[in-house]
Amino acid sequence: MTDNSASAPITQDVVTIPRRLPEGARRNLVGLTREQLAAALIEAGTPERQVKMRTGQIWQWIYHWGVRDFAAMTNLGKDYRALLAERFEIALPEVVTRQVSVDGTRKYLLRIAGGHEVEMVYIPEENRGTLCISSQVGCTLTCSFCHTGTQKLVRNLTAAEIVGQVMLARDDLGEWPRPGAPKDETRLVSNIVLMGMGEPLYNFDNVRDAMKVVMDGEGLSLSRRRITLSTSGVVPEIARCATEIGCLLAVSFHATTDEVRDRLVPINRRWNIETLLAALRDYPRLSNSERITFEYVMLKGVNDSDEDARRLVRLIAGIPAKINLIPFNEWPGAPYERSDWERIEAFADIIYKAGYASPIRTPRGEDIMAACGQLKSATERARKSRAEIAAEAGLGG
Numbered sequence: 001m002t003d004n005s006a007s008a009p010i011t012q013d014v015v016t017i018p019r020r021l022p023e024g025a026r027r028n029l030v031g032l033t034r035e036q037l038a039a040a041l042i043e044a045g046t047p048e049r050q051v052k053m054r055t056g057q058i059w060q061w062i063y064h065w066g067v068r069d070f071a072a073m074t075n076l077g078k079d080y081r082a083l084l085a086e087r088f089e090i091a092l093p094e095v096v097t098r099q100v101s102v103d104g105t106r107k108y109l110l111r112i113a114g115g116h117e118v119e120m121v122y123i124p125e126e127n128r129g130t131l132c133i134s135s136q137v138g139c140t141l142t143c144s145f146c147h148t149g150t151q152k153l154v155r156n157l158t159a160a161e162i163v164g165q166v167m168l169a170r171d172d173l174g175e176w177p178r179p180g181a182p183k184d185e186t187r188l189v190s191n192i193v194l195m196g197m198g199e200p201l202y203n204f205d206n207v208r209d210a211m212k213v214v215m216d217g218e219g220l221s222l223s224r225r226r227i228t229l230s231t232s233g234v235v236p237e238i239a240r241c242a243t244e245i246g247c248l249l250a251v252s253f254h255a256t257t258d259e260v261r262d263r264l265v266p267i268n269r270r271w272n273i274e275t276l277l278a279a280l281r282d283y284p285r286l287s288n289s290e291r292i293t294f295e296y297v298m299l300k301g302v303n304d305s306d307e308d309a310r311r312l313v314r315l316i317a318g319i320p321a322k323i324n325l326i327p328f329n330e331w332p333g334a335p336y337e338r339s340d341w342e343r344i345e346a347f348a349d350i351i352y353k354a355g356y357a358s359p360i361r362t363p364r365g366e367d368i369m370a371a372c373g374q375l376k377s378a379t380e381r382a383r384k385s386r387a388e389i390a391a392e393a394g395l396g397g
């Protein structure tokens with residue numbers, strides 16, 4: 001095929017690096033599943049009959065108490081602590097910058113192995129705090145309205161780098177429990193959304209392992225119903241997400257005809273609306289969860305007509321759903337405009353009258369470019385030109 005716009009990569013063509021540790025380096029324990037942690041401990045010389053207990057103890061230190069230093073793991077023998085310190089480390093990504101918006105939203109720029117950078121956003125609300133984490137550096141997909149999609153360099157995050165984001169947020173918010181203090185049930189990081197940089201279902205194994213760690217009841221202990229994974233529609237992985245993770249699902253729907261969705265979300269050329277909807281119909285049963293969130297970015301004159309709203313309602317009939325309307329967040333060079341407020345409200349009204357919750361997502365942290373779709377790490381400025389983006393979006397040019 002010579003059509004340039006169709007040549008945008010819509011398959012996973014990146015690997016997770018670093019794959020192998022340099023000689024003599026200590027292995028990071030963060031992000032290992034319980035089974036992997038046990039295997040690492042055995043390899044380091046932990047007697048088989050002790051390994052279950054040791055795994056549990058170390059797990060609690062790392063994920064319940066937030067301890068980073070093996071010397072502080074006081075229920076382990078001195079020699080054993082020394083052995084652990086020699087072989088392993090408890091390492092998190094490095095915080096490069098931290099910005100706080102006027103509305104309290106915090107945006108972090110994090111540096112990971114190889115000098116790559118990703119962003120993470122914390123959004124405090126009245127009754128909860130949502131942490132928006134990244135799953136890849138950049139994204140292989142090139143949705144035409146998304147800033148992240150214009151970033152050229154892409155690599156998958158490791159499970160350690162994904163779990164590490166949650167731990168860093170707890171560090172910054174001072175949320176680790178204090179020994180002896182009464183149990184505090186209010187959680188600052190009460191919800192996690194995989195809606196930062198990257199397509200989480202193109203980094204499935206690492207995302208799954210990281211979420212297993214995060215959901216473990218003896219550690220970070222976030223229930224699977226407080227985790228929402230957002231996908232642009234990687235159909236073959238949707239059922240696995242239900243059965244192997246079991247979290248809530250959000251889908252970046254954004255259009256009601258294949259013609260428009262092909263332009264906005266290019267993965268639609270591979271798995272179209274009908275195929276996507278079929279996978280979504282099975283999700284609630286497979287994951288034993290309730291509603292699927294349909295994300296719908298409001299782009300002026302592109303996907304925001306009354307007819308679109310009515311078509312959307314017809315398409316999703318029978319799927320337990322909530323429709324999250326996202327006013328388009330602008331970024332430098334973006335080829336779209338945000339729909340007018342009255343248009344968004346009229347659209348929401350049609351969906352609401354059809355019996356679906358249709359909240360309009362208030363943009364958060366816009367002043368620090370922390371809102372949906374604005375994330376893009378500062379060092380990855382190799383941005384495509386406005387003309388290239390417009391061409392890919394099928395807007396001429």
Ligand code: SAH
Nearest residue numbers: 146195198199230231232252295329372373
């Ligand atoms: N890659 C995944 C998750 C990250 S994007 C996905 O696409 O689902 C999180 C959400 O923000 C998606 O629904 C995405 O479509 C939306 N988004 C991207 N750019 C946006 C922008 N400029 N304004 C508003 N929402 C945007």
Ligand code: SF4
Nearest residue numbers: 139141143146149232
């Ligand atoms: Fe990637 Fe999601 Fe952005 Fe599309 S919207 S380019 S899938 S991060």
